[in-house]
Amino acid sequence: MTYWNERYECMPRSELHALQEERLRATVSRVYHEVPFYRHAFQKLGLMPGDIQTLGDLVKLPFTTKNDLRDNYPYGLFAVPMSEVVRLHASSGTTGKPTVVGYTRHDLDVWAEVMARSLTCCGAGKHSKIQNAYGYGLFTGGLGVHYGAERIGASVIPVSGGHTKRQIMIMKDFGSTILTCTPSYALYLAEVMEEMGVSKDDLSLEGGLFGAEPWSENLRKQIEGRLGILALDVYGLSEIIGPGVAVECPVKEGLHVWEDHFLVEIVDPETGEQLPPGKYGELVITTLTKEALPLLRYRTRDITRIIQEPCSCGRTHIKIDRFQGRTDDMLVIRGVNVFPSQIEEVLFRISHTEPFYQIIVDRKGQLDELEVWVEISEDVFSDEIRKLEKLEEEIRREIEAVLGISVKVKLVEPKTIERSEGKATRVIDRRQL
Template sequence: MYWNREMECMPAEERKILQLERLQGLVRRVYENVPHYQRVLREAGIRPGDIKSLDDLAHLPFTTKDDLRRTYPFGLFATPLANTVRVHASSGTTGKPTVVGYTRKDIDTWSEVMARTLMCAGVKDDDIIQIAYGYGLFTGGLGVHYGAEKVGATVVPISVGNTKRQIMLMEDFGTTVLACTPSYALHLSEVLEEMGTDRSRIRLRVGVFGAEPWSPQMAREIEKKLNVVAIDIFGLSEIIGPGVASECLYNTGLHIFDDHFLPEIIDPATGAQLPPGEEGELVITTLTKEAFPLIRYRTRDIAALYVEPCPCGRTHVRMSKVMGRTDDMLIIRGVNVFPSQIESVLLEIGHAEPHYLLVVDRKGPLDHLEVWVEVSENFFRDEVRHLESLGKTIKREIESTLGIGVEVRLVEPKTIERSQGKAKRVVDKRDLPGKNKPKEG
């Protein structure tokens, strides 16, 4: 089931010709209209006419989030504000937010790629989709909204929060598709259980989840608790919002809509391009964006690309699930640690809830990692020796995975703070003031 069969199933060689034409047009547009890009391209000794093949992409300079902050708010826009019909912005947790803009054509493109995303998940015009991503400056809610309307599905634009009301409307409206962050999906499942809701009254069949890294084990947990097919979607505000890539029902990776978004994987340390199958930092060039085009934007997301055919028939290059972020990566005693590695271990072991917190501190000259893990309700009430045994098992498996020593603290159910948006997984006391600890088991 496709939204745009011609583009989604285009032969690879034809797509490369299209990508090159669009890349050449992009470089010409930013050179002529964006002072930042004119300057950095000149410094690199590149003129628009130098782009002769897709291999020349590797010679173009990278764009980083710092570039976006330095040119705040509209310095990277390639069209006049009079032609900009929408602006969105990141949360701006450190300093100024990053601001992105859209022309009418950009909004049409966004709706198009989100329609493809939802069709990848099997969403049809007779579905009722409840959108529990945030609306407003965050791109999540409105991005999914426009794609759902383009497909013809019935949209429930409830936004995030008010979880009991979310569940009431799921029952009353007969919601079949849920769109939210994976961590909020887990929270919904907990509240469903607390409310004693009759699961036969919940008609959900598909979940469209994104906006934060999550492991395959967490996907299985969500599928079990909500009785849905969990589909991973990928996007980021700087590129367009949600709609950059999506899993299909064959779960062979996320199809990147590379007629609009040209992907690379690079070594985050050297910037060198890596071949398909190797893990590194995902870099994306926006081939068709008008208001806010980006060349070789470093996403900070860790992933790999795959070019083998998918049984669904789509010919786009695919990416793995995001394995972590270079800015979320912790370096503990010289070892790279991603929260998703620990999440996978916890969900494989069982008896632990998929709610955890990594607390990093410095004791003398050495870094110290403590993993707080929520234990399931029934197991927490079990004998102390069983809790001790579980703690030792978790410690052994995490240490085996990471290759460093850790401390594990088992905590009562519901004591780690829940998120209605992106989950907070790390407290780094090397840089941040300490916070109250949850009650330990």
């Protein structure tokens, strides 16, 4: 097994806990003295920095939410003067202004470190050619991968997103060995490759690091099969640092959280109560080494669980499960919680369907209706009506068995659903809620 930083990645749990507590105390003191928002929050709770000594004291701390960042837009939560901020990024908000994040030189160094570890998990090394198809700019993906790749000494191809046929030409001609992008874009690349007559055997690809959106195990199998690579999940969010908070190792039994930099817990999304390992809930992250924008108990809205069992890869950092979705992506249909990932899992089990779908939610009168548009493969699109009706019925029955509510299914011809060069748009909610 290859590691980037074996000393930290394989640190004994007792040493790791001691390091976390030391860094937690330092972070709490920093935000109390340097960030008025946190100082006021502490005072409202009657809390002083000295009250936080151990990991068990974490539950005493207040939560931080995305709204807190928006309310303090743009720099109100920064813990250092702007003269020490050497980089600014921003996450694209669906409503209102973006959330702004800042980095000191130390923060950029940490980011490069955790991304170097993550890329190494995917098989990258100094002889790798990493085709980075994440977007560059205010979005943290592109530059996060870029600096991690340079840290390990790999050759970076900063192609950014889009220009799909050009991506494939570069992949083939440059001999790219590692691909980084969203999983939905990786699948689209595979589709366009097939249209161009480019085989996976024409490429030198060995691995891919895919993130920025939830994706299923079945989607992984599609990507691995069509591109002939090891496909691993990477997780991050701009507010915390960007990609590199957690990553899968080749064992593929969860994502290792780099716990020397990020302290994680799972809470009940409704009550905020901390949940034990193994229980699904909302992921909450406390940064332990961030200087410019340290955050306490940041509510990510991402749904997962903690896996405590030791990993056979030798890394000692705990794992979180593949993400089930987000609390803000969750649809409530006639009182039932529905995640797009549940529908995706069903579709990938059924033959003659393409891995592209869209969920349409509408309201007729007082009743919510759920319709799933599913692309079908060329070989069955021109088939007789009876066979298409049978396939449609099979899909509807399987989805209803998982969700427990009635759904409509619409089969659409290949290439009907819009492809994405970034995060895929899976849900169209037409309700006026």
